[in-house]
Amino acid sequence: MISGLLASSSTQILLNGSPGGRIMHRRGLRQGDPLSPMLFIIVMDVLCRLIEKASREELLQPLAKRALQHRISLYADDVVIFLQPSASDIRITLDILDLFGAASGLKTNVQKSSVHPIQCLDEDREILLNHLPCPISEFPCRYLGLPLSPHKLTRAQVQPIIDRIADRLPSWKADLLSRAGRCILVQFVLTSMLVYLLLALDLPAQALKAIDKIRRGFLWRGRKDVRGGHCLIAWPKVTRPYYLGGLGISHLQFLGWSVRLRWLWLQKTEPNKPWSFFPIKAPYQVQAFFSAAVVTVVGNGKNSLFWSDRWLADQSLEQLLPHLVRAVTARGRKRTVYAALENRSWVTDIKGALTVDVILEYLQLWDLLQGYIWQFSTSGNFSTKSAYEAFFIGSIQFNSWEKIWKSWAPSKCRFFLWTVVHKKCWTADRLARKGLNHPAACPLCDQAGETIDHLLVSCVFSRQVWFTVLQDLGLQALALQVVDLSFEDWWTNASNRVTGQVQKGLDSIIILGAWSIWKHRNSCVFDGVTPNLPSVVATIQEEMHQWSVAGAQGVSHLLALAAPAS
């Protein structure tokens, strides 16, 4: 079958779009064929077994007193072998490679290979020089795209990583992007670039700080370096999940910990990983967190039923082991996970006829129960997301997060509302506190000092705007009362008084209103426009129609309700 495929394959080289003559294949696998990679690793496996056999028969001297399980590591064509620096070992390894090369066609290019001495003295280096035709290089070396070293990475060694991130910025037209747009780039490009790295390496705190500086600078200013004044909201607050008042940009330290927790988890759950021989080191916080999350094996076991709930893996025992569960007594079925695991009392529940199937599944269950349970996710399996979120347990909930981030609105408006609710807009009161130029009174009403709550809520001008807009939609009952002093409170109250589509529409319109008032305020302050009520209302109404066309269903619903009335 496979030979047929190989033998019948032919290739035409496509040069500048036109196919050349047909070439029949005699060797090699085709790139772009789904089967090729698998055939390739099957071939590479032979090399792996050759080396391991040589090691077992002590042709190659052991690496350490405790026999290491693996002395060779292969990832497709990336091969790493550990050896003793002795002439005979090197000779044998090179012979094996030659033999393998001659048989399989996969020749090793010794000149391009490299050797990295570990704890080698001068005489060992001498041997290497004499017997290995490849250059000797020092750690750290690159393996699978990551720096590899027996030591902690120094600052200079981490610098290329930071530079690579910084290099991404200039090609993005940052000035043309809103902050909301840059926020997306920060989270999904800059931060994502790091995940692979963080999984493998515990980067020094300094490096994380440097990366944070880049991310922060790009978010607020669109460039690498930034001063505090440009950043409206403190970075620790930005790097929280949405529901805790952040922007959902990952906190690097927590992200790193939570992705690396996976190794601890895999070491417990999948003991046949090639590296499971080694103790995994983790910072003590992580270790403590891990034991809290896992050792309390069945954290919520009192609420789930042993036989019928999905507490183990992602299936219930009923689905997993149907024969065995049928042999369980009616009373036994009511047992909770907690009760069943205590003294292994689940064993006593099995009362039915013991057929071969039942016994087989019984033994299977014993195996399953050696598993571990991850407290923070519902399936009991480890997930990075649940681990990451668990690092924030105990933080204060941010009440308005759903209203801001789940409402339909352009992201730049939502971003603005996020700064409003944190009270971090550059209104007169905050400018004054910093000793900066500021308008003496609210530019819209000229009656009171300007704060963000005054501007959006208690200002006479804004009240008028809100009232007109909401009246047109038949929602004047929700408009501002004299007692309303805080924007966030008013929004929460108004929003809670309606439900369903109306609520969604209202949330969108409040975001739109606040955004438009702020825009108008800015044009008054910076462009010297005089406050003009009809023009603000007209802008809001026009935008409203555009939002509804663009897909804001809640707004469309409100407009449809209001249409017959007007």
Next chain:
Amino acid sequence: MAAVSAVWSRKLCNFGVLNYAFITLLPKKDDATNIRDYRPISLVHSFAKLITKLLANRLAGRLDEMITPNQSAFIKGRFILDNFMLVQHTTKFLHQQKQPRILLKLDITKAFDSVSWPFLLEVLQSLGFGPFGVT
């Protein structure tokens, strides 16, 4: 369907007509002049691709048992960093043992393009894949 079962029953007489591929050359660097600066990518005929995908799906499930655990590329359930973890921890471990050791990093020339077929078929046979008539 008929075509697939024909392939299955090894009526491969004219399969060569379908099993051809175009090679396009993707430049590896900006100013690629030498042929070595290009990475060849085959555009395989869709039917041949269907057949190989069928075989690949069948093979994928068994790979985990066949391949030693210290090889993690292209196998479901294994992960590139398994290899990195292995190498990194071995390096650190050997470093702590304070015995002279070396890490040999190999470079295999034109890995994909130079697999010898008879060798591959022999390996497959010894792994228990049915007999192959080498054509």
